[in-house]
Amino acid sequence: MRKAFSALMEHAGKTDKKTIFFTGDLGFMALEGVRESMGDRFVNTGVSEQNMVTAAAAVASEGFTVFCYSIAPFTVFRPAEQIRLDVCLHNKNVKIVGNGGGYGYGIMGGTHHAIEDIAVLSSFQNMRCYIPFCKEDVEGVFNSMMDRVGPAYLRLGGGQKPEDLELPKYSHxxxxxxxxxxxxxxxxxxxxxxxxxxxxxxxxxxxxxxxxxxxxxxxxxxxxxxxxxxxxxxxxxxxxxxxxxxxxxxxxxxxxxxxxxxxxxxxxxxxxxxxxxxxxxxxxxxxxxxxxxxxxxxxxxxxx
Amino acid sequence: MNKEKLKKIKEDSLITLLELHMTAHSGHIGSSLSCLDILIYLYFQRMSEEDKFILSKGHAAASLYTVLNKYGKISDEQLKTYYQDGTFLAAHPPCGDDKVDGVIFGTGSLGHGLSLAAGLALSTKFSKKNFKVYCVISDGDCNEGSTWEAIMFAAHHKLNNLVVIIDNNGLQGFGRSDEVIKMMPFKEKIQAFGFDVVEAKNGNDFADLDKAFAEIDKNGSDKPKCIVARTTKGSGVSYMEDKLEWHYLPMDDDQYQTAIKEVRSNNA
Missing domain, CATH: 3.40.50.920 (Rossmann fold)
Incomplete structure (x- = not known):
């Protein structure tokens, strides 16, 4: 799912100069292509999720769409107040992207799981959470998220689609x-x-x-x-x-x-x-x- | 702007600020008075129309509203709504850039302002716009880890269009900063993080602010700038000066009259 997301971001990086990508120092073996396609618009903000989210809201206020990437718990819970105030109350076009939602990070343990993320974020003003089902689903979800200007949370996971299943046209x-x-x-x-x-x-x-x-x-x-x-x-x-x-x-x-x-x-x-x-x-x-x-x-x- | 005009704006602002707090029966007067001179200086001596301002210490909102009123962005009519039901002018600046002209972001929870300012400063690298960002932060702001995240971030990205002013009055929510959590020396610390740092001996004095800004202007480096402005909480009203209680207390009638009398006689 992360690869499908990266491919979409790579494309956005090339075609939409108003797209900015922040990562909280994660993305090894996944975001290298995004970094290349975005150039200076790809910013590794360091392991400082609070600053990443607030700075993203400020950049968004200048007319950009800003993605904030980390693994799900780190991009949701540490900067929860920054998301609540600077992104959601101000209705800024910031897309929080959390990899490994749910128990996705398995044996990494409880620090790395995000099982309360939707409860927290969906209670915030203007926020919508997007949870793709499988990698084939990422594009439809991504497009739906991008069509709606405003705060969003994209919860990526390791979902798979059975080969024989034909996915209906995207809808929530x-x-x-x-x-x-x-x-x-x-x-x-x-x-x-x-x-x-x-x-x-x-x-x-x-x-x-x-x-x-x-x-x-x-x-x-x-x-x-x-x-x-x-x-x-x-x-x-x-x-x-x-x-x-x-x-x-x-x-x-x-x-x-x-x-x-x-x-x-x-x-x-x-x-x-x-x-x-x-x-x-x-x-x-x-x-x-x-x-x-x-x-x-x-x-x-x-x-x- | 000449000194006399600036002095007159200060007197008018002090009167308006005290009136606002009196009418609303609101606290945070000491905090508002602490940074009022800095805000006046920024708006009337320093900033261009394109520049942006973030008040990280949102509890001094009345000071910002007052200066925006004198600057012509908040009307007298709107100012009268301060603290009333159904106002945009709450005790802390409102969230949303469409609410009050001159207020780009709502603040009030400490530790957000510098990241907002750094983000705005960074955005010029993408937009190729040409503006400076000024951000006033408090001692309490500097307790917050996120402020130091933003300091590292601003230095790393060489945001030399960012100017941070620390309203260093040495008092915070429940004690003197030195006793609550030691943060000194600001200058050396922030310099070590990669800023050009200048101290203003008296941040409530326009002449000292002039000197400090002249000094940071001299240095054309690619580093972000910081002025550590030594200020006095409650500055301009002697019975409030350097007193923790004026972080919280509203004035009664007698206190208000005393304050107004002092402001008028100081500027007579």
Whole structure:
């Protein structure tokens, strides 16, 4: 996903002189091409994320689009106040790019994970979070982000698309499989685990949607129809229970007057205090394919 | 501008500033008075129309509003809205560059201003515009790690169109700076970080500010500039001078009358 992003940035570097790229001293084996295409407009600001974000807001105030890159936790939490005040309250065209959202950095440990990022950032004025599902999805998400002038957060991860899956044309809410008994909605890369879970179940039963923007810009009629039809909604996200896709969607469901059975699979933090790969943490949080499959089966078998 | 005119602007500004604080029953008077002379000097002696100003110590907003009023960017009518419900002129400068002419960024949380100023100064390398950026920071600002991030950044990128003025009154939120957290010597520290640094012995005196700015102008280096201006919190109102409580207290009627009387007699 990072390579797909870099390729887009390289192109922007060549074609749009109003694009500026800041990195907090990260990007080895990834951003060299961006550095080359941007020239002087590529600035390694050093490991000083607070200054990076505020300076970016100031540069943006002179009519530029400024990207601020680091790994997800460092580009969100350390400069959270700078994002809140200098970027969001001033509605500046700054794009925060965090690599390795969720448990993406696995065995690097809790310091390197970002499982509360969307809760924090989506609560800020004018901010929208973009969470691509897989590398093929990055361009659509990127274009959507660039079309909207203002603060944005791009959460990159290691998502993959099954080879046989044809991605629908980009929209923040897209239906990937059709079925009658349950609606499953997943956020970004963890959608792959939901797809894997579904592949060994009766496909006619499960309607899977992927969502890639929070706050969800609007409640798609297709998703509303699906929830109305199945009466069962399972939300899957590699993000804590509060402030992510689950709460956002639950609110939309309540506001629209729909009624359904609701279950939520989310990042539980570090329940046993131990560390491991992204897959290890997903399993602990019941976000792995087997756990998602069990939850889907349990909900399908549950009486309405 | 000649000295007499500048002196008159100072007197008018002091009266307006005290009126603002009195009418609003607002605090931070000491902080406003501490940097008022610097702001007057910048707007009336130093800055061109293209130059940009960031007040990092946003709690001295009343001082900025006053000077912008005298400079013609804030009308008398708008100034009257200070501290009122539904105003842009809050106790700290408002967020958004479309709110008040002359206020590019809202500030109030310390440690942001210098990064904003450095970012603006850096932007000229991309836009090829030609402006200088002036930024007033406080002792408290210098407690913040982000300020030192910005100092490193400005020096590394040779932002010689950036001028930082430290309003060094030696008092901060809950004590004397020396007792809260030792930061001295500013000059040597900031020089070591890669700035041209000059001290203004009395940052509340236009003549001393003149000397300091003349000195940084002499040096045509590619380094960013810093003036460590030794100031007095509450400057111009003797009972407020160098007193921590005037970071917080509003004036009562008697205190206000005493202050006005002193300002008038000092400038008589």
């Amino acid at each position: 809410t897209r239906k990937l499989t059709s079925g009658k008994k349950i609606t499953v909605v997943a956020l970004g890369p963890v959608t792959l685990n939901a797809l894997t879970a579904i592949s060994s179940l009766n496909k006619d039963e499960i309607e899977l949607f992927v969502i890639t923007e929070i706050p969800i810009p609007n409640f798609s009629s297709e998703l509303q129809e699906s929830i109305k039809k199945t009466g069962k909604l399972l939300v899957v996200e590699e993000h804590v229970q509060r402030g992510g896709l689950g709460e956002n969607l639950a609110e939309l469901v309540l506001e629209s007057g729909l009624s359904c059975q609701y279950q939520h699979l989310f990042a539980k933090g570090y329940p046993n205090g131990l560390y491991g790969s992204q897959k290890y943490h997903q399993k602990l949080s019941s976000l792995d394919p087997d756990s998602i499959k069990s939850k889907i089966q349990e909900m399908i078998n549950e009486k309405k």
